[in-house]
Amino acid sequence: MRKKITHVVIISVIIPVLLTIYTCPLQALTRGQMISEILDTLNIPVSANFSNFSDVSTNHPFFRHIETARAMGIIYPGERFHPDMEATVAETVFFALRTMGLEHEAMLIKHFRNYQRENIPLYINPYLTLSEIMDPPLPGDLMKSMTEDLSEESLYRVVKWINKCKSNLQWELELGENPIKAVIFREGIGRPSGQWAIRIAEFETLENAQKELRRFISTGEKAYIEQDICSYAVCSGPFNHYESAWNKYQILNRKYDCSLVPASSFYSRALFWAGLRIDPRAIQPEIITAPSISGYKLPLSWISEYTKAYGAINGGYYYKNRPVGSLVIDRTPSSSPLSYRSAFGWNHEGDIAFGNGNFRCRVKTDAGPVNVTTFNSPPSSNGASIYTPDFVNYATGIPKDSREFLIKEDQLYEIRDSSRSNHFVPRKGFILVSRGSATKRLNSLKTGYKLDISIDWADSKMKDTTDVIQGGPMLIKDGILCLNNEGLPENFTHKPHPRTIVASDGYYLWFFVFDGRNPWHSRGVTLKEAGQILIDMGMLHALNLDGGGSTEMIWHNRIINMPSGGIERPLPYAVIIKGQGRS
Numbered sequence: 001m002r003k004k005i006t007h008v009v010i011i012s013v014i015i016p017v018l019l020t021i022y023t024c025p026l027q028a029l030t031r032g033q034m035i036s037e038i039l040d041t042l043n044i045p046v047s048a049n050f051s052n053f054s055d056v057s058t059n060h061p062f063f064r065h066i067e068t069a070r071a072m073g074i075i076y077p078g079e080r081f082h083p084d085m086e087a088t089v090a091e092t093v094f095f096a097l098r099t100m101g102l103e104h105e106a107m108l109i110k111h112f113r114n115y116q117r118e119n120i121p122l123y124i125n126p127y128l129t130l131s132e133i134m135d136p137p138l139p140g141d142l143m144k145s146m147t148e149d150l151s152e153e154s155l156y157r158v159v160k161w162i163n164k165c166k167s168n169l170q171w172e173l174e175l176g177e178n179p180i181k182a183v184i185f186r187e188g189i190g191r192p193s194g195q196w197a198i199r200i201a202e203f204e205t206l207e208n209a210q211k212e213l214r215r216f217i218s219t220g221e222k223a224y225i226e227q228d229i230c231s232y233a234v235c236s237g238p239f240n241h242y243e244s245a246w247n248k249y250q251i252l253n254r255k256y257d258c259s260l261v262p263a264s265s266f267y268s269r270a271l272f273w274a275g276l277r278i279d280p281r282a283i284q285p286e287i288i289t290a291p292s293i294s295g296y297k298l299p300l301s302w303i304s305e306y307t308k309a310y311g312a313i314n315g316g317y318y319y320k321n322r323p324v325g326s327l328v329i330d331r332t333p334s335s336s337p338l339s340y341r342s343a344f345g346w347n348h349e350g351d352i353a354f355g356n357g358n359f360r361c362r363v364k365t366d367a368g369p370v371n372v373t374t375f376n377s378p379p380s381s382n383g384a385s386i387y388t389p390d391f392v393n394y395a396t397g398i399p400k401d402s403r404e405f406l407i408k409e410d411q412l413y414e415i416r417d418s419s420r421s422n423h424f425v426p427r428k429g430f431i432l433v434s435r436g437s438a439t440k441r442l443n444s445l446k447t448g449y450k451l452d453i454s455i456d457w458a459d460s461k462m463k464d465t466t467d468v469i470q471g472g473p474m475l476i477k478d479g480i481l482c483l484n485n486e487g488l489p490e491n492f493t494h495k496p497h498p499r500t501i502v503a504s505d506g507y508y509l510w511f512f513v514f515d516g517r518n519p520w521h522s523r524g525v526t527l528k529e530a531g532q533i534l535i536d537m538g539m540l541h542a543l544n545l546d547g548g549g550s551t552e553m554i555w556h557n558r559i560i561n562m563p564s565g566g567i568e569r570p571l572p573y574a575v576i577i578k579g580q581g582r583s
Contacts, residue, residue, distance in 0.1 A: 028149035032062035032083035034092050035075070037155060038099050039065050041162050044192065047071070050241060053081040072192035073242035074099050089154050090146040093131050093138060094124045096162055101190025101270050101520040104562055105171055106130050108184060111558055112175055119147045134171040136164040165189055175555060179282035180310055180579045182555040188269030190520040193262030196245035197226070197237035199565055200256050202549070204320060206232050229492050229548050230319075233565065238263040259566025262518050272515040272522035273533075274553050274560050276311045276577060280509045281350035283579035287315065287329045287467055289390040290572050296321035297570035304554045309576035312554040313511045314500055316469045317546045321572045322376065322391065325470030326357040332430060333361050333375050333455065334388045341472035341486050344502050344543050345465030352504050354477070354541040355459035357470035361386070363432065364452045366444045370434070372453075378402075382436035386453075387425050391572070395423040395431055403439045405432040405451075412449040469545065469575070475501065475531035476542035482531070496524035498551035498564045503534050503542035510539065511575065513553045517564040 039046060050067040052058060060066070066083055069075045074095065097106065110126035117125055128146060131138040142157055169189055175182040200216060200223070203209040209225050209232035216223050216234060226233045236252060239245035249260045278285070286307075290298040293306050304312035317324040326337040328345070343357025361372040363384065372384045378397045379385035387395040398404070402418035408429040418433070425431050432451070434442050445451075457463050473486035473493070485493050498516040502509070512534070516524020525533070527544055534542045549565040563569065 028086040028151060029155055030062075030084050031081065031087045031091070032056075032060065032066055034087040034150055034155065035069050035095060036062045036065040037159060038092070038096050038162070039069060041159050042099055042166070042189070044068065044072070044099070051243075053079065053083075055080045056083050069095075069099075070243060071241045072194070073196070073246075074192060077243040077246045087150040088146070089142060089148055089150055089158070090120055090124050090128060092150050092155065092158050093142075093146070094127045096158060097127045097130060099192065100162075100165060100169070101192070101268075102127075102130060102171075102186070104272070104521055105173075105184075105186050108173065108560060113173065117146070130171065133173075134169065136161065136169070176310070179279035180577055181277050182311065182553075182560065183275045183277060184272075184560060185274070186270070186272045186522075188271055190270035190518075190522075191266070191268045192520050193264040193518075194266075195238040195240055195263035196242055197235040197239070197261055197263040198245060198249050198252055199226075199259045199261055199567075200234045200236055200252065201258075202231050202233045202565065202569070204231055208232075209234055229497065231549060235263070257567065261564075261566045262520060264519060265517070266519055268519040268523050270520065270522050271525070272561065274513050276313060276511045276553065276555070277508050278311075278510075278577055278579070279350075279507075280346060280352055283577060284346055284348060284350060285467070285509070285575045285577050287327070287390075287469070288574055288576050289329075289334075290321070290570070291391050291393065292389065297572050299568035299570055300552045300554055300574050301557065301559060301568060303571070303574045304576060305557050307576050308578070309554070310556060310579055311511075311577040313513065313575050314546055314550045314552050314571055315573055315575050316471045318572050323572060325472070326359060326468055327470065327573070328359075328455065328465070328468040329388070329390050331455070331466050332388055332390075332453065333359070333372075333386065334390050335375050336373070337470060338472075339458070341470050342474040342543055343462065343468050343470035343472075344541075345462055345468035346509070347464055347466045351464060352509055353461045353465050354474065354504070354543055355461035356457075357462070357468065357472075358458040359462070360456045360458075362454050362456070363442070364454065365441055368441060369454075370438050370441050372432075379433055379435050379438070382438055384432060384434040384438040384442070387423075387431040387433060389425045389427050389430065392425055395425060395433065398423060398433055399435060401435055403434050403442065405434070405442060405445065407432060407451050410450055412445055412447050412451055414447060415445070469502075471502070471543050471545040473527065474541075474543055475527060476503065476535060476539055479535065479540045481528070481535060483528070493527045496526055496529070497547055498522075498524055498549070499527070499530050499547040500545040500551045501530060501534065501542055502545055503539040505538045506540045511553070513551050513561045515551070515561050515564065518562065521562055 046064040046068040050071045106126040109129050171186045173184040212234045323335040327335040337358045339358040344354045362369040374385040376391045398418050400419045404416050406414040408426050474482045499514040501512040514525045515522035549569045
């Protein structure tokens with residue numbers, strides 16, 4: 001009898017408990033649990049060697065995950081995190097995409113393709129749009145439950161989606177339509193940087209960088225020099241915690257035009273590129289120089305806004321404020337060629353040419369042709385030089401024994417001795433400066449004479465071009481990958497860097513930028529990798545232009561890539577495209 005009573009008592013206790021378990025809603029997961037699961041799924045090692053949020057104690061079960069996310073910049077700097085607050089599905093997707101390094105892509109969506117969802121915070125909304133249109137997309141049923149609390153089931157679904165992203169993540173966005181459009185592409189997940197730095201200033205010589213470094217260190221700051229292919233940056237840091245770097249950045253930004261950038265250079269699978277595609281039969285690119293606007297060098301965004309361009313991109317190589325290699329603008333050379341480097345050019349009929357960029361320039365006179373060997377710099381003792389308004393307003397450094405021939409709209413307007421000249425370069429013309437034997441042959445010229453300048457190209461493919469930019473090396477020729485470095489060092493060609501490339505698929509002209517030097521956003525590419533990617537896209541010809549910190553592309557006054565230095569590098573000239581493109 002006693003055993004029966006005991007069984008009745010046990011059953012009467014257990015059944016109500018079981019009923020309570022199966023009838024009560026599942027408990028929502030917290031923000032701390034959510035962050036922990038995302039970091040573990042993405043194999044991000046956690047550490048406890050960080051300062052903590054004021055509301056996250058060191059004995060909190062998710063302390064190490066939360067503080068690691070804070071140190072890596074996944075969680076924005078702040079005083080409190082609320083680790084035990086219920087997480088939502090939307091918030092989980094937001095942190096997952098941020099951890100994979102897709103912040104830049106979300107910001108592009110916010111600017112070009114955003115629409116607001118009800119009851120979703122503004123800063124989360126573009127990430128949700130991104131999760132819908134990327135491949136693999138977030139499951140549709142999760143998209144419908146964004147405002148709901150995060151449950152074990154929904155977290156399981158998000159984790160499953162993250163694992164698919166680890167294997168093969170791709171996202172593409174097309175803007176505009178013919179004759180000009182932009183294509184933006186991202187593949188692979190990134191990895192948060194373990195260190196951060198603040199770029200204080202950038203210099204073209206080591207001597208100037210060292211001078212600034214000594215001055216900066218004398219103020220009690222920790223700093224170092226980071227060497228690029230062609231520049232030297234003075235950086236504060238490195239910092240092992242994003243918030244420490246952020247706080248220092250807020251202070252230094254009051255005095256310097258500085259930027260906060262990753263200081264780690266490990267490999268990641270993330271790769272971002274963007275392309276401008278134009279129909280050259282409808283519109284042609286234009287070369288715009290900074291001096292033709294104002295100043296020696298200008299940010300690309302300034303050039304784009306001033307010219308009201310639909311698209312803009314950096315051009316070929318330069319040193320200080322002058323181009324390196326051939327640069328021909330509307331049939332007039334502005335820079336001397338490099339004999340062994342490749343170039344691309346075009347004309348007003350829409351013809352595109354890729355070939356050797358070497359040329360010889362001559363002025364035809366009754367006494368015979370006169371070779372022009374220098375551009376925007378003083379002539380040799382028996383030579384001739386052309387000064388164009390694209391790079392100088394006043395010709396400088398002209399020897400007193402020179403003769404100046406002022407040309408306006410292809411006609412000889414004035415002849416003057418250099419010693420009596422103000423060296424002013426006309427806006428619609430140029431100055432031909434001669435010395436020695438070149439002057440003797442040019443003395444037969446009279447005012448009103450129609451001056452004929454001829455460019456004899458080493459490569460017959462270039463003979464009909466009106467505008468030319470020399471870069472190098474050639475990456476693709478007639479659909480075949482090229483392997484000639486054209487004299488460039490291996491650390492430039494064989495290591496991943498940001499790249500700017502011009503290409504043609506036989507019908508359209510393309511300009512590409514590949515971002516790099518940021519493991520969270522984009523790893524960069526070697527020239528061989530870039531060439532293979534473009535061959536896979538159907539390109540028949542491709543030429544490398546200037547890259548590194550100069551790599552930049554603009555669409556409708558918006559920078560659509562991420563310059564590796566964190567801010568725009570001023571340029572002596574750029575390529576712009578005007579037309580009927582629409583965002």
